[in-house]
Amino acid sequence: MGAGPGALDLLTLRARDRLLEADAVVYDRLVAPEVIALAPASAERFDVGKGPGDSHRQAFINELLVELSARHERVVRLKGGDPFIFGRGAEEVEVLRARGVEVEIVPGLSSLLSAPALAGIALTTRGVSRRVALVSAVGEGGEPTPVGDLATHVDTLVVAMGSGRRREIAEELRAAGLELETPVASVEWASWPDQRVRWGTLEELGDWTGRAPAVLVVGDVARGVEGARE
Ligand SMILES: C[S@@+](CC[C@H](N)C(=O)[O-])C[C@H]1O[C@@H](n2cnc3c(N)ncnc32)[C@H](O)[C@@H]1O
Structure with missing residues (x-):
């Protein structure tokens, strides 16, 4: 569940x-x-x-x-x-x-979709973002997931488990051709009492510190919806 x-x-x-x-x-x-x-x-x-x-x-x-x-x-x-x-x-x-155990699957509201919404970020804003990729920044044994190859194929990247890799992610995305001014937002502890949202650009991302868990959003939608930004 x-x-x-x-x-x-x-x-x-x-x-x-x-x-x-x-x-x-x-x-x-x-x-x-x-x-x-x-x-x-x-x-x-x-x-x-x-x-x-x-x-x-x-x-x-x-x-x-x-x-x-x-x-x-x-x-x-x-x-x-x-x-x-x-x-x-x-x-x-x-x-x-x-092992013969009967299983029922009960879906839940994923943080990768709900953290951006709670922050006032519309992942599929019309005319801005039609291609969204969900990425886990680290794999099974803690090994990094490449993100540069995706950067130019989607409008929006939603990255989980990226708090420890902000600098590398920023460097990879830059190297792949994303502009320094590309909007970036980090939504920490979404829906918990100490939810915090950080707004900025790719240029700043590498220097951000913050608390995990956080979902990172990269792309124009990460400016947030006017009037709905947290
Ligand atoms: C192992 S993944 C699990 C994802 C989970 N199954 C889901 O659908 O939300 C853990 C990552 O989810 C993200 N995460 C989970 N809960 C969060 C929350 N309340 N606020 C922000 N990010 C969260 C963080 O990126 C964290 O590193």
């Missing part, structure tokens, strides 16, 4: 209903305590939050889900945003189905 970007009222009604009936909840780092609190007090709770590159825990999580499914009727696996957008949800589903 996806928990959305954080705020309790951005959880879907279906996700809420499943949580209310959960026998066990296995949740990630970016799931708000208010969301987990919806599960009955009697439900078993497991915090399996991983840091970036901490992927060796995946095998442990898979086994935990299999083991819990053998003991309980309703096990909720709760992930930030949407479980199938850079969330490794597919791998867990495959493992469970291979």
Whole structure:
């Protein structure tokens, strides 16, 4: 199940209903305590939050889900945003189905789409952006994802997990031909009480510091919608 970007009222009604009936909840780092609190007090709770590159825990999580499914009727696996957008949800589903466990997939509001909206950025502004790419700045083992090759093929880049790589991303995009004045915005902790939006240009991006989690938006839409900017 996806928990959305954080705020309790951005959880879907279906996700809420499943949580209310959960026998066990296995949740990630970016799931708000208010969301987990919806599960009955009697439900078993497991915090399996991983840091970036901490992927060796995946095998442990898979086994935990299999083991819990053998003991309980309703096990909720709760992930930030949407479980199938850079969330490794597919791998867990495959493992469970291979072991004969019945799985229901409950989508969530991905931070890659909702963080920009919460900041007042319309990813597909008419006449400005018709091609949007979603990018995870780092791969499985923490290795960087190239972004330069994409830069000139889309109107807007939405980058997750890029906080530790702002300088390299800025350099790659520059080298690929993007102008220094290209608008850039970083939306940190979207929908959480300390949400913060940083507005600027590609020239400034490399020097930005800030707190993860953040979604980075690159392209003309990153100026924000007049009057709706956070
Ligand atoms: C492993 S990915 C998971 C994405 C998640 N499945 C989704 O659909 O939102 C984690 C990255 O999502 C982004 N992220 C998640 N929650 C966020 C939030 N509330 N505000 C800003 N970025 C967020 C950050 O880029 C973070 O590094």
